[in-house]
Amino acid sequence: MPSTNCAGHEELYAELNGYIDSVKNQPGSLINVLHRAQEIFGYLSEETQQHVAEKLDIPLSQVYGVVTFYNFFSTKPKGKHQIKVCLGTACYVKGADRVLERLKEELGVDLDEPTQDGKFSIHAVRCLGACSMAPVVLVGERDFYGKVTPDEIGKIIEKYKEE
Ligand code: FES
Incomplete structure (x- = not known):
C-alpha cells in the first residue's frame, strides 16, 4: 500500500474507519461504505478500495467488482x-x-x-x-x-x- 503519512490523508481515513465500524455488520454495508468513501475522497483509488476490503474483511476483487459495476463510482479523481x-x-x-x-x-x-x-x-x-x-x-x-x-x-x- 502507498505511504499515507500526510496528516489530512490520515484524518480522512479515520473518518472512513469510523463510518465502517458503524455499518460493518449491516446488510449492504459494502455499497454504503463505498459511497461514504467516495464522498470523503472524491473518488475510489486502488488504495481506498484495498483499505475497504481489509476493514470489511472481504476480497479486493469483491470491492472492485462493485466499484466497476455501478457507474456512479469513480476510480479516478474528477475536476471541481x-x-x-x-x-x-x-x-x-x-x-x-x-x-x-x-x-x-x-x-x-x-x-x-x-x-x-x-x-x-x-x-x-x-x-x-x-x-x-x-x-x-x-x-x-x-x-x-x-x-x-x-x-x-x-x-x-x-x-x-x-x-
Ligand atoms: S443525444 Fe439527446 S441530448 Fe444528446
Whole structure:
C-alpha cells in the first residue's frame, strides 16, 4: 500500500474507519461504505478500495467488482467543474465530437482526467434528454449549454476559471 503519512490523508481515513465500524455488520454495508468513501475522497483509488476490503474483511476483487459495476463510482479523481459532453446520436450527428476535441485541446486533458489545477475534467455521457438542443454540454449538475459550437468552448470554460 502507498505511504499515507500526510496528516489530512490520515484524518480522512479515520473518518472512513469510523463510518465502517458503524455499518460493518449491516446488510449492504459494502455499497454504503463505498459511497461514504467516495464522498470523503472524491473518488475510489486502488488504495481506498484495498483499505475497504481489509476493514470489511472481504476480497479486493469483491470491492472492485462493485466499484466497476455501478457507474456512479469513480476510480479516478474528477475536476471541481465536471464538463459532460453528450455523445448520444443526435448530439453526435450535430458535431459533439468536434466540441469534445476542442474541449480536450483547450484544457490539455483527455477524457476522465482532471486538469493540473484540478479545476476541470471532461466526461462523455449518453443522451441527456435534450436532443432538440444538440449538441449539448452540461457543466456541473445544472449549467446546461445547447447548440454548442467548438468556437464557444473557450467562452464557456472562462466562466468557471475563477470559481
Ligand atoms: S443525444 Fe444528446 S441530448 Fe439527446
